[in-house]
Amino acid sequence: MTVSETLARFLTTATAPEGVLHEAKRLLLNQLKASVGAKEHPAVRLLHDWxxxxxxxxxxxxxxxTPTTPQAAAMVNGALYEVLDFHDTYIPCFMHAVSAVLPAVLALAEARGASGRDLLIALALGVEAELAVATILMPTGYCRGGVPAGLTGGVGAAAACCVLAGLDEARTTHALGIAMCTAFGLYASVGSMTLSYITGATARSGLSAFELAERGFTAPATAFEGDRGMFQALCDEDAAKIAPALATLGHEWRLFGQTYKVVPTETITHGPVECVLAVRPRAAGRTVDRMTFKVNPLVQSIADERRDRFGAPSSESEATFDLRHCAAAAWLRGRFTTAETTADCYTDPAVLALRDRIDLIADDARATFEGCSLEVAFTDGSTEARNVDHFLGTPGARVPDATLGQLFRDYAGALPPGRADAIIDTVWALDTVPGIRTLTHLLRIDA
Incomplete structure (x- = not known):
């Protein structure tokens, strides 16, 4: 069997245990938390209007x-999930696995009047298919310059839509092949509006792949492993990875390895911000001379490249993806929220001055960017230190359900009174909700 056929067999025969469905609820609520404060972001407004x-x-x-087509809804909702970088991360593959899958399958579920339980099953299986493909392609797919979720999100979106619609194995194979042949997204987009466009367009592309396959459109069965197929074109991995990655489907659920963000910035910054906020109360009025973080070598490389490319941040997107800015802002303001990515903060002379006194040292002992250490040197010669091995939100420091709900409330201030709690309650009960429109009707600020 080819990769597409193997994935299609999984998607058409697998069942999702109740624990998996509960994790799918968590992932859905996490995306709502990531997007509820993003409505007024200029990138989202432009994409919405277009x-x-x-x-x-x-x-x-x-x-x-806004009522619109499923294609347009998938596009804009994907951008909403992405633009604040407050969504999920699957650290082993450097990717945001849910941000392209959920908007596509949710738009389809809304259009076809699917149940909440059917949506959860489709979301979980679609994410698993996507993560299996990403596990094979990464890390060299990322190192070549691809946005991991851009490359694989269409596959996950198509997979989820096929499950929701009950497509047979043959047409599911074609949907996956279409999505594999149309994968896209360049890492150069990071720090610009284009990254949110890639996520939205990837969701729309996966939905299109499903819709075409449902109508009988075909794709090569070897779209993944064939000559100049997805594997050969997008990565430099060993083909021996393929069989083991697929063999775990339905046995080891990768979606339990997701990281949930508790502050709105990219994943590599969470450990540093957590360290800063832990040390700051101990400063007792002392003035910072320098901050030194020991981080995974990839973190240093990424942060230094962006510093050289962007200079000082000149937009909300650049501030979000500037580790030194985030750490400096968190220290001086005692928090890190979306307010710390606005012009008021990223042009603040005090933030800029502290940003320039932050050093990153590559620590080969850090296998991933789930942790880091910080030493703060003060002008009086004293120091304070903090180490984090698993920042809050990683599988090693799991965010409780109640905390996810509270994070949603924290960023849902524009909603009418009582609406946030109604949304939270509906998400937790989604497996018993007969129609998904019960939820989507609540997802609006002006009604």
Missing amino acids: ATEHGGTGASVHWYG
Whole structure:
């Protein structure tokens, strides 16, 4: 069997245990938390106006409440999930696995009146298929310059939509092949509006792959492993990885390895921000001379490359992806929220001055970027230190359900009174909800 056929067999025969469905609820709520504060982001507004200008029906855009086509809804909701970088991360593959899958399958579920339970099953299986493909392609797919979720998100989105619609194995194989042949997304987009576009467009592409396959459109069965197929074109991995990665499907659920962000910035910054906020109360009025972080070598490489490319941040997106800015802002403001990525903060002379006194040292003992250490040297010669092996939100420091709910409330201030709690309650009960529109009707600020 080819890779597409193997994935299709899994998608058409697998069952999702109750624990997996609960994790799917957590992942869904996490995406709502990531997007509820993003409605006014300029990238989202531009994409919303462009994608919905011709109207349409069947699905809706989160928080705007705009009725539109499933394709447009998938596009804009994908961008909403991405733009604040407050979503999930699957650290082993450097990717945000849910951000392209959920908007596609949720738009389809809304259009077709699917149940909450059917949505959860489709989401879980689609994410598993996507992560299996990503496990094979990474890390060299990323090192070559790809956005990991851009490369694989269409596969996950197509997979989830096939499950929701009950497509047979043959048509599911074609949907996956279409998505594999149309994978895209360059890492150069990081720090710009284009990254949120890639996520939205990837969700739309996966939905299109499903819709075409449902109508009988075909794709090469060897779209993944064939000559100049996805594997050969997008990575430099050993083909011996393929069989073991697929063999675990349905036995070892990768979605339990997801990291949930508790502050709105990219994953490599979470350990440093957590260290800063832990040390700061001990400063007792002392002035910082320098901060020194020991981090995974890849973190140092990424942060230094961005410093050289961006200089000082000049936009919200650049501030979000600037580790030194995030650490300096967290120290001086005692928190890290979306307010710390605005111009008021990233142009603050005090933040800029402290940013320039932050050093990153590559620590080969750090196998991943789940942790780091910090030493703060003060002008009086004293020091304070902190080490984090697993920052809050990683599988090693799991975020409780109640905390996920509270994070959503924290960023949902624009919602009408009581709406945040209604959304949270609906998500936790989603497996008993007969129609997904019960949830999507709540996802609007003005009603």
